[in-house]
Amino acid sequence: MASCYTHVVLGLGATGLSVVRYLTKQGITPLVMDSREHPPGRDQLTNEFPEVLLITGGFDCRYLVQASQIVISPGIPMDTPEIRAALDMGIDIVGDVELFARAIADKAPCVIGITGSNGKSTVTTLVGLMAAKSGINYALGGNIGVPVLDLLDKDYELYVLELSSFQLETTKSLNCISATCLNISEDHMDRYSDLDAYRQAKLKLYQQSKLAIVNRDDLLTLPNEPMNQTSFGLSQPDGDEWGIDHGVLVHGTTEYVAVEEIALVGSHNQANLLVAMALADSVGIKKAAMIEVATQFTGLAHRCELVAKRHGVSFVNDSKATNVGATVAALNGLSAHQGDIILIAGGEGKGADFAQLSEAFQDVSQLITLGKDGDKIAAIFEGAIKVKSMAEAVTQAAALAKEGDIVLLSPACASLDMYSNFMARGDDFKAQVAALDAEAVNA
Numbered sequence: 001m002a003s004c005y006t007h008v009v010l011g012l013g014a015t016g017l018s019v020v021r022y023l024t025k026q027g028i029t030p031l032v033m034d035s036r037e038h039p040p041g042r043d044q045l046t047n048e049f050p051e052v053l054l055i056t057g058g059f060d061c062r063y064l065v066q067a068s069q070i071v072i073s074p075g076i077p078m079d080t081p082e083i084r085a086a087l088d089m090g091i092d093i094v095g096d097v098e099l100f101a102r103a104i105a106d107k108a109p110c111v112i113g114i115t116g117s118n119g120k121s122t123v124t125t126l127v128g129l130m131a132a133k134s135g136i137n138y139a140l141g142g143n144i145g146v147p148v149l150d151l152l153d154k155d156y157e158l159y160v161l162e163l164s165s166f167q168l169e170t171t172k173s174l175n176c177i178s179a180t181c182l183n184i185s186e187d188h189m190d191r192y193s194d195l196d197a198y199r200q201a202k203l204k205l206y207q208q209s210k211l212a213i214v215n216r217d218d219l220l221t222l223p224n225e226p227m228n229q230t231s232f233g234l235s236q237p238d239g240d241e242w243g244i245d246h247g248v249l250v251h252g253t254t255e256y257v258a259v260e261e262i263a264l265v266g267s268h269n270q271a272n273l274l275v276a277m278a279l280a281d282s283v284g285i286k287k288a289a290m291i292e293v294a295t296q297f298t299g300l301a302h303r304c305e306l307v308a309k310r311h312g313v314s315f316v317n318d319s320k321a322t323n324v325g326a327t328v329a330a331l332n333g334l335s336a337h338q339g340d341i342i343l344i345a346g347g348e349g350k351g352a353d354f355a356q357l358s359e360a361f362q363d364v365s366q367l368i369t370l371g372k373d374g375d376k377i378a379a380i381f382e383g384a385i386k387v388k389s390m391a392e393a394v395t396q397a398a399a400l401a402k403e404g405d406i407v408l409l410s411p412a413c414a415s416l417d418m419y420s421n422f423m424a425r426g427d428d429f430k431a432q433v434a435a436l437d438a439e440a441v442n443a
Helices: 013-025 042-048 081-088 096-103 120-133 148-153 165-169 195-203 267-282 287-296 324-333 374-378 390-400 422-434
Strands: 007-010 031-034 054-056 069-072 092-094 111-115 138-142 158-162 176-181 212-215 229-232 242-245 248-251 254-258 305-310 313-317 341-345 366-369 406-409
Touching: 007 013, 013 031, 013 042, 013 096, 013 148, 042 054, 069 081, 081 092, 096 148, 096 165, 111 120, 111 267, 120 138, 120 158, 120 267, 120 287, 138 148, 148 158, 165 195, 176 267, 212 267, 229 242, 229 267, 242 267, 248 267, 254 287, 267 287, 267 324, 305 422, 313 422, 324 341, 341 390, 366 374, 366 390, 390 406, 390 422, 406 422
Parallel strands: 007 031, 007 069, 031 054, 069 092, 111 158, 111 176, 138 158, 176 212, 212 229, 313 406, 341 366, 341 406
Antiparallel strands: 242 248, 248 254, 305 313
């Protein structure tokens, strides 16, 4: 081995590139290693940082044990043998979010942290829009959009961060003004030993926040120890909590906006809006800004997105529902719908227990399944229709649907068995709906 490196970056991609960019600005030339032979970002690394060595196809322990710091990608489990060996030697192993936290440690608290199994991107976007309407110089990042270290290039008043359980595993110094864990349901069971291990990774965020905003409708979101906290939920609030009272979103006794005036669809999005308002309120965002966003924001692509109406049938793309909890939330959110719901589900289940779908399936008139674990979902719904492609699924659903019904793509699974990502899956759904006939009308 020709030389040793004080800093090793494990995992390339967008996050790894942002770490290399950050370290080189500190005068550090790191070594980059990736278990993949051809990792994404390889050409960009070569072009931007020709002096940085990249080793692919695995992790070389000879370099790891000599490093003073290892910066690990969220996609690499901490129980990887090479990582365990480095941990046992006392080497500092962090993620990009922890580096970000240390970089802003001298600033007054200026971070809002958002985690949870489902709804993170919607809530993060809502808070960002509210900040913008209130004239705050803010940045969005983390698990959504820009890697956090790239946000350090400019000086912002407020950072609104979406944080995954993977990112939180290696984060301990994030000094948040407020933080929330939106909900907890089974996800990434192929990485965690059980649901509680996954939950504890999420709850680490509360330990790094001055205020916890918990979901009183989901007791798993409560912190392990008592702390400064408030709650949101779909019920009438007690005291200074956030909730719904006689069809109006309220903070304590202060009214904000009527449910019927909200642009988002579904009761789960009412909850998303409540927690977004609570987070926004914690940093002094104006009430008028919150109301304006609530009445105008119609949602993100692939998240209960109404994409077309055809012969009175609504086609809804919820491809972002990559776990059971997300599909349950979507179905519960549409439970007040008067027509039938025809559900398209299936994909890569990530070790999830699909039995949890049984109760939510009471609102489903017909189930159509596809993908690697489609048969497992079909097994819990009598009369489920099994298909091999999205085109076949949409054609079958359209033939069954009548005026007033909803055809919902909400897979309860990851997409990687059939698609490059959930966006590609959602785009295929939209393309197949548009192809049904010339009468498909954009909603």
